Structures are given as structure tokens and as C-alpha cells.
């Protein structure tokens with residue numbers, strides 16, 4: 293079984309590039325060039341240098357002693373929360389801004405929901421001195437004022453999407469419209485392992501640094517490269533794709549994917565795509581997505597803005613379908629409690645997205661000798677108000 297993308301851009305039956313004709317030249321230009329560019333020594337040198345000196349990599353792999361004692365197994369945390377800007381997203385935006393430069397692009401566009409990807413994009417545009425336009429739903433602009441302020445400070449222009457539900461999917465539509473109108477000078481930085489081929493594969497390759505580091509860090513700490521399990525939360529699936537990448541074809545490594553169940557799988561307020569999703573097309577790729585009988589996309593819900601996506605990247609749809617990964621869904625309540633637990637046991641306040649991955653320990657039992665690596669995708673600073681409101685701190 294192959295879990296990587298094939299030459300046609302598919303992971304099994306999922307993936308591909310389902311795009312309007314007007315977008316074809318842009319996506320085709322990227323598809324023809326991305327592997328060649330990534331392989332260039334000059335690209336590799338600059339990418340790795342920035343990951344080291346600007347992002348602060350390698351991120352530590354930390355043995356969580358007290359959490360391990362609590363769950364009677366060996367838990368290691370991959371500290372992506374310590375990256376510059378507070379999450380894994382910067383790995384991808386650094387990669388894509390270098391790609392854009394190599395392709396001669398001078399203008400960058402992005403979509404954002406909660407603003408995390410918008411901030412990561414605005415950051416690398418400031419770094420490189422490139423024009424940056426971030427599309428964001430009008431409702432999200434009101435809800436996420438601090439991230440809007442960050443993007444503006446970083447020199448980005450934040451454009452409100454005024455149509456539809458005025459949230460992420462409408463912002464994505466606006467970004468696609470912009471790209472169609474500006475095919476020559478503009479690169480569209482997508483923020484997760486989603487979108488038309490080659491985006492899911494390109495984003496996965498930029499995030500693969502996570503499992504590349506886990507391998508040598510584990511070797512250094514316990515004498516072997518492979519843990520028994522790797523665990524990550526899944527919104528679109530980029531931090532998970534990076535965590536799994538170098539372990540996909542290692543059968544002794546179990547893969548656990550954690551989705552947001554919101555208020556509960558059957559509540560109608562959830563984002564558990566692998567359970568509730570059906571095959572369909574969203575944002576240019578064929579994958580599992582939550583939809584009505586007529587194929588209209590269902591509004592997802594999760595307390596964490598980063599997991600609040602109605603689809604899942606095509607790689608993960610394939611991992612779910614083939615059974616290579618075990619999918620678990622975690623409610624808002626369980627996630628919030630797991631976030632508080634990590635804070636108290638380890639002195640680390642995680643992003644609420646990440647708290648979902650941690651809550652898995654409540655439901656799944658491991659052997660005392662199992663080595664379980666959890667990707668700590670982001671830090672909780674951005675979620676402080678949510679934690680305060682929830683726990684009435």
C-alpha cells in the first residue's frame with residue numbers, strides 16, 4: 293500500500309485537482325515546478341537556515357514525565373508550540389514564500405479563519421518584503437481582533453469576505469477569485485494539507501520536518517527512531533501530515549488521528565469528518581467532507597477554530613479509508629479538560645486544537661512500555677480567553 297501522493301495527484305481515490313479552467317495555468321505552473329524547486333540545493337539551504345535561525349528549529353522532543361505517570365505509558369511531546377508565531381503553521385509558510393520567490397511571484401494572497409494562518413503568512417511576507425493580502429470572513433474579523441491587529445502590524449492588508457456565512461469558506465472563495473484575476477504575479481499560500489494537487493503534497497513536504505526531527509531525537513533519547521504511536525489533531529491535516537510523514541510506511545508505528553467532535557458526533561455541531569463525511573469535492577480536491585444529502589457543504593463546529601473545517605486533507609481521507617490510521621473524535625469538553633490537565637501536570641498551556649490530541653489518552657489505553665509521540669501543534673496564548681470563559685478562571 294502506498295500512502296504518498298501518486299503522479300496524478302491522488303492518495304488512493306482521494307486528491308486530484310478539481311479546479312475551474314481559469315485557475316488551471318496557476319496550478320499547473322506550480323505542479324510542474326514544485327518538486328524541482330524543493331530539490332534545489334539553494335532552496336534546501338535557505339529553507340533549513342530559516343527554520344533554524346528564524347523559526348527556532350529543531351523544536352524539542354520532550355519526555356512528559358508526570359503526564360506519562362498519569363496514563364501509565366511513555367509520552368513524548370513534539371514542541372511545535374515553541375516555534376516563532378506559536379505553532380507549526382510557520383513551517384509551511386516559510387516553504388511556500390521561498391517557492392513563490394523562485395517562481396517570480398511578487399504578491400501573496402491567503403485565506404484565514406481564526407487568523408493563525410493569516411498571521412503566519414503575513415509574518416513571512418514581512419520577512420521577505422512581499423505584498424500580502426489576507427482574505428477573512430467578516431464574522432471572523434470581528435471574532436479574532438488580536439490576529440487582525442497582528443496581520444496589520446506585519447504590513448498585510450486584511451480584506452473582509454462579505455458573502456455567504458462570512459467565515460472561512462467564503463474567505464477561501466474570495467482568495468480563489470483573486471488568484472484567477474491575478475494569475476501572473478500572485479502566489480496563493482494555502483494553510484493546510486488541502487486544496488488542489490500539488491498543494492496537499494507540497495504542504496506535507498514542508499511539514500515533514502516534524503517527523504524527520506522526531507526520528508533522530510528519539511534515536512538520541514531512547515536508542516530507536518520509531519515510536520509505537522504518533523498522534524496529532526486534524527483540522528485540514530497539515531501538522532498531522534508532518535508528524536506521520538516519515539512513519540507512513542513503517543508498519544510498527546501506529547498512527548492516531550484526532551478530530552473535533554464539537555458538542556458530540558450526533559449533535560449536528562461537530563467537525564468529525566472521518567465519521568460524518570462523505571466523498572465529495574471541496575476547495576479543489578476530492579476527499580471526505582461533511583455535506584447535506586444534496587451535496588451542500590455543512591457548517592462545521594468546534595470550540596477550536598483550527599479544527600473547524602468541514603473536510604479533511606486527501607491524504608488523511610486515504611489513511612482513514614485504508615485503516616492505516618485510527619481516527620478518534622474528541623468533544624469540546626474533553627479537549628478543554630485535557631488542556632487544563634497538561635497545564636497543571638507539565639507547565640505547558642496548549643492550543644485548544646492540540647488539547648484534542650491530548651484528550652485521546654482518556655479513551656485509549658497504552659502499554660506501560662509504549663512510546664507515544666504527540667505533536668504539540670501550538671501554544672495556548674491565543675486561546676486564553678476561551679479557557680478563562682470555559683473554566684471561569
Ligand SMILES: *Cc1c(COP(=O)(O)O)cnc(C)c1O
Pocket residue numbers: 379380381408483484485525526527528529530531532598599643645646669670671
Ligand atoms: C491551524 C492549527 C491546527 C489545525 O490545522 P492542521 O492543518 O490540521 O494542522 C492545529 N493546531 C494548531 C495549533 C493550529 O494553529
